[in-house]
Amino acid sequence: MDFELSEEHKMIRDMARDFAQKVVAPYAAKIDEEEYFPKEVIAQAAELGFMGITIPEEYGGAGMDTLSYVLMGEEISKVCASTAIIIGAHVSLACDPIYRFGSEYLKKKYLIPLSKGEKIGCLAVTEPGAGSDVGSVKTSAVKDGNYYVLNGNKMFISNAAEASVAVVLAVTDKSRGKRGMSMFVVETDTPGFKVGKREKKLGIKGSSTCEIVLEDVRVPKENLLGNEGDGFKIAMLTFDGGRVLVAAQALGIAQAALDAALKYSRERVQFDAPLSSFQGIQWMLAEMAVEVECSRLLTYKAAWLKDKGEDFVLHASMAKLKAPTVSEFVTTRALQIHGGYGYIKDFPLERFYRDARITQIYEGTNEMQRLIIARYILKSVF
Numbered sequence: 001m002d003f004e005l006s007e008e009h010k011m012i013r014d015m016a017r018d019f020a021q022k023v024v025a026p027y028a029a030k031i032d033e034e035e036y037f038p039k040e041v042i043a044q045a046a047e048l049g050f051m052g053i054t055i056p057e058e059y060g061g062a063g064m065d066t067l068s069y070v071l072m073g074e075e076i077s078k079v080c081a082s083t084a085i086i087i088g089a090h091v092s093l094a095c096d097p098i099y100r101f102g103s104e105y106l107k108k109k110y111l112i113p114l115s116k117g118e119k120i121g122c123l124a125v126t127e128p129g130a131g132s133d134v135g136s137v138k139t140s141a142v143k144d145g146n147y148y149v150l151n152g153n154k155m156f157i158s159n160a161a162e163a164s165v166a167v168v169l170a171v172t173d174k175s176r177g178k179r180g181m182s183m184f185v186v187e188t189d190t191p192g193f194k195v196g197k198r199e200k201k202l203g204i205k206g207s208s209t210c211e212i213v214l215e216d217v218r219v220p221k222e223n224l225l226g227n228e229g230d231g232f233k234i235a236m237l238t239f240d241g242g243r244v245l246v247a248a249q250a251l252g253i254a255q256a257a258l259d260a261a262l263k264y265s266r267e268r269v270q271f272d273a274p275l276s277s278f279q280g281i282q283w284m285l286a287e288m289a290v291e292v293e294c295s296r297l298l299t300y301k302a303a304w305l306k307d308k309g310e311d312f313v314l315h316a317s318m319a320k321l322k323a324p325t326v327s328e329f330v331t332t333r334a335l336q337i338h339g340g341y342g343y344i345k346d347f348p349l350e351r352f353y354r355d356a357r358i359t360q361i362y363e364g365t366n367e368m369q370r371l372i373i374a375r376y377i378l379k380s381v382f
Helices: 007-034 039-047 065-079 079-102 104-115 173-179 231-267 279-307 313-343 349-360 366-381
Strands: 122-124 138-146 149-156 165-172 179-189 193-197 209-220
Touching: 007 039, 007 079, 007 349, 039 079, 039 313, 065 122, 065 231, 079 149, 079 165, 079 179, 079 231, 079 349, 122 138, 122 149, 138 165, 138 209, 149 165, 149 179, 165 173, 165 231, 173 279, 173 313, 179 209, 179 231, 231 279, 231 313, 231 349, 279 313, 313 349
Parallel strands: 122 165
Antiparallel strands: 138 149, 149 209, 165 179, 193 209
16 A cells, blocks of 8 residues: 555646646635636646646546546645636536547537637536435426427536536436436537526635526537436536545645644744644644545545546545535634634635635535445445
8 A cells, every 4th residue: 555646646736736826826815805717827727737637638638647636626725726616617527527428529529628728618407406406407408300409597507607618417308207317518608598697605706606597508419418318327427526626625725724824823922932832722733634634545545546447436425525524624723723813814714714615515515425425334334
């Protein structure tokens, strides 16, 4: 068992760290305060291959593995969680399902420009009545000659405001329940495709989260991913992969908060001594460090299992449960260590605190991860 990163993985980590500190960091406050989409940053991420990091080179990607993706996500999240999830939602939720389930035609037409960062992608699954319960999706897709006609409403769609391509889940055969759902690649400039309200959020403000309205949107039959009836399966498999990236995002936020708390505790003097000299603070820092390392090991293992082609779903859910929980725990304590300074925008702690909260919700809530984990371990026991 080897816990050492390979030289290639160290190179990816260092490249992502350098990009985050030199390119992303100058925009981080602006992204949060102005709800700014960092197009300049995303353009440079595309030049480094990050917008298609796990997609093979023949389809415009960088051809790297899941662990490389996780290392990238972790490093960028240390600086700006908004930028990390813009890239993550694009890669995991748009590029990945097209690569895994799309025809050669779809890969050449859509995946290549997406992987190169020439276009932004999104996944449209969630609806007003279908969040954790994906099986309750109501958006319909009715076949009409060489087209499917889509009607419905989606909500909480990441990257919706900037996306040129949306991967959309719709019902093609209501009588078959979950087996009657299908997934489509939809160009967002298609007549009837409308991006609605942009939500005002607690955190990750640079990532747009919008409603999508579909009114008689005509989609060519060639834009079907897989076969009719594969939609629910594609959505579930896509979420499994996306959870590893969200765990990495939460891990990066937690590590940044811990680093800030360590630095501040050494510099801040109270009662003629640095905060780090007090046992109460030391114990807080020690517990924070242990929890961050536990999150890292789980997240890296999930990525490692995925790269080996083994069943990684259990560990992806464990990482997705653990890292976001730890991220909230660590950011809360780091803010406490900073005292009043942690509560003001001159320090990044309040942003870390706000950004961490969503990681327990999207890509499957903590409660859903507990259900998945329980089903796996009970099945193995009985």
